[in-house]
Amino acid sequence: MQKLKREQIQYIEFLSADVNKAKDFYTKCFGWKFTDYSPNYTAFEGEYVDGGFTTGKPINGTILVILYSADLEATRDKVLAAGGKIVKDIFSFPGGRRFQFTDPDDYELAVWSE
Structure with a gap:
């Protein structure tokens, strides 16, 4: 883990109806590596x-996690191929471009690029 800076996000924990399905989705889309600590908890x-x-009932709309990608179109294609649904297709904003999608637990996330 990198040295922590003041007021940065350190850890994000998601509730998931199916932890294995979440692992498969995020491995395919973003190459995340996971460590299982129990059948009900995995860390990346x-x-x-x-x-x-962690196993639980997902609640949508409480936070929008935004990920970075050097190749926005390729990441969008991986999200779709892994079963994600595009909520807002690629659009420009001051500082870059992004899209928003939902994962298998219906969490909405965004991916941005310069």
Whole structure:
């Protein structure tokens, strides 16, 4: 894990109806590596943030996690191929472009690029 900076996100924990399905989805889309700690909990390590998935009923709309991609179109294609649904297709905003999608647990996330 990198040295923590002041006021940065350190860890994100998702509720998932099916932890294995979540692992498969995020491995296919983003290449995340997982460590299972129990049948009901798995953790992932990222370059800038770590997190985990635990069994529970997902609640949509409480937070929008935004991921980065150097190739936005390729990432969108991987999200679709893995079973994600595009909520807002690629659009421009000050500073870059992004799209928003839902994962198999119906969480809405975004991916941005310069």
